[in-house]
Amino acid sequence: MTRLTWVRRVRAWTAAGASFLAAAGAAYADDASCTAVVSDAVGRCCVSENPDLWFRADYILWDVTGSDVPALVTSSPAGTPLAQAGTLGGPATTVLSGHETINDHWRSGFALSGGYVIDRCLGLSVVGDYFNAGRDSTGFTAGPNTGEIIARPFFNTQSGLPDRELVDVPSELAGNVRVSSYEDFQGAGAGLQACLWSCCDPCTGSGRQLLVVGGYRFYQHDSALNITENLQVLPGTTSPLVPGTTISIADRFGAENEFHGGELGLQGRIQRAEWWVDGMALLAVGGNRRSVTVDGSTVNAVPNVGTASYQGGLLTSSATNIGHYSDTEAAVIPRFRLGAGCQVTNYLGVHVGYNVIIWDDVAQAAEHLPPGLAVDPRNLPPIQAGGGPDPAFPGIQDSTIVAHGFDVGLDLTF
Numbered sequence: 001m002t003r004l005t006w007v008r009r010v011r012a013w014t015a016a017g018a019s020f021l022a023a024a025g026a027a028y029a030d031d032a033s034c035t036a037v038v039s040d041a042v043g044r045c046c047v048s049e050n051p052d053l054w055f056r057a058d059y060i061l062w063d064v065t066g067s068d069v070p071a072l073v074t075s076s077p078a079g080t081p082l083a084q085a086g087t088l089g090g091p092a093t094t095v096l097s098g099h100e101t102i103n104d105h106w107r108s109g110f111a112l113s114g115g116y117v118i119d120r121c122l123g124l125s126v127v128g129d130y131f132n133a134g135r136d137s138t139g140f141t142a143g144p145n146t147g148e149i150i151a152r153p154f155f156n157t158q159s160g161l162p163d164r165e166l167v168d169v170p171s172e173l174a175g176n177v178r179v180s181s182y183e184d185f186q187g188a189g190a191g192l193q194a195c196l197w198s199c200c201d202p203c204t205g206s207g208r209q210l211l212v213v214g215g216y217r218f219y220q221h222d223s224a225l226n227i228t229e230n231l232q233v234l235p236g237t238t239s240p241l242v243p244g245t246t247i248s249i250a251d252r253f254g255a256e257n258e259f260h261g262g263e264l265g266l267q268g269r270i271q272r273a274e275w276w277v278d279g280m281a282l283l284a285v286g287g288n289r290r291s292v293t294v295d296g297s298t299v300n301a302v303p304n305v306g307t308a309s310y311q312g313g314l315l316t317s318s319a320t321n322i323g324h325y326s327d328t329e330a331a332v333i334p335r336f337r338l339g340a341g342c343q344v345t346n347y348l349g350v351h352v353g354y355n356v357i358i359w360d361d362v363a364q365a366a367e368h369l370p371p372g373l374a375v376d377p378r379n380l381p382p383i384q385a386g387g388g389p390d391p392a393f394p395g396i397q398d399s400t401i402v403a404h405g406f407d408v409g410l411d412l413t414f
Helices: 003-041
Strands: 053-064 067-069 073-077 094-097 100-102 106-119 124-142 148-156 161-168 173-201 206-233 246-272 275-302 306-311 323-343 348-362 399-413
Touching (some): 053 124, 053 173, 053 348, 073 124, 094 124, 106 399, 161 206, 173 246, 206 348, 246 323, 246 348, 275 348, 323 399
Antiparallel strands (some): 067 100, 073 094, 073 148, 106 124, 124 173, 148 161, 173 206, 206 246, 323 348
């Protein structure tokens, strides 16, 4: 082989080797670039991978703590002596409404939340949210002309014995009684969200992130309990009431709670490709403005005599407990959520989660009935002298509300 041939072959091998090394170097450069991004992202937020704007819409199925109520409506078989009919502890008395927990069922609601990035370098965003857990309500109606004796029980402090107000008595009194109640719970917040720590791999879409959230928090819890009667005295009455007389009686109890305060907490998220799990722990500190309203009315219409209206019913009296009461209590309200989700497209994700909110010192309407349903008939309309303090207002009562349940929804990112 001549010297010229060797030179040509060496040059060819050198060119081929250079081409191979160039290709290998390019491939390595791509991997190194990805590794450099990952290394550079350790301890920092991968804000370049986060959306500028996001929005979340949820269907929520929650349960909220209800109220314990005493027996409110009773019945006894026809023919029971009227002195015993409907009284608690009577030999044939059946509780038709009350002696139970009300407004503690699962209810449907919705939640909305979103955010917008205002500083990518800091991972700083403006965020806001609103939820409405929906209304839970309870209703009961009895009468008229049931064929039984329908009554409303109470404890007579004048006689010192269980007593009742008759509602429906065969051949003597045709009446109906309705018990209705409801409970609402909602909340909202607005503030800032910043990244504390993040580690992500842009090559695989996996990562971990820890955020701090702070801002304003609002919660509202409202409830009401109403008991109404409509009675008509029948010609066969054995009472001194005039046949044809109509009587309308109402007892109304309402409670409102408004919390305003600051909130601070953490949110975390771990993602593997399109799947993720996330968690949240927040603590709100502020003041809870509590308001309780007690009211009642009685309207008597006597044929050929006229109509008379009074303030007060069976469990309410203008001499004792009717009024509007309010105070402000310091409150600390924690909130937790644990969830999971999947990124379906670049802009759409789906998620599911479980939430818990714990709120102490909440005023609920049903907790402000007269203690033990104690009533002095002399304080009922028309008011007589010497009636004492009953039906009494027990003071604003404290209850602990635990709201917990599921959310299922969509995430939109832009």
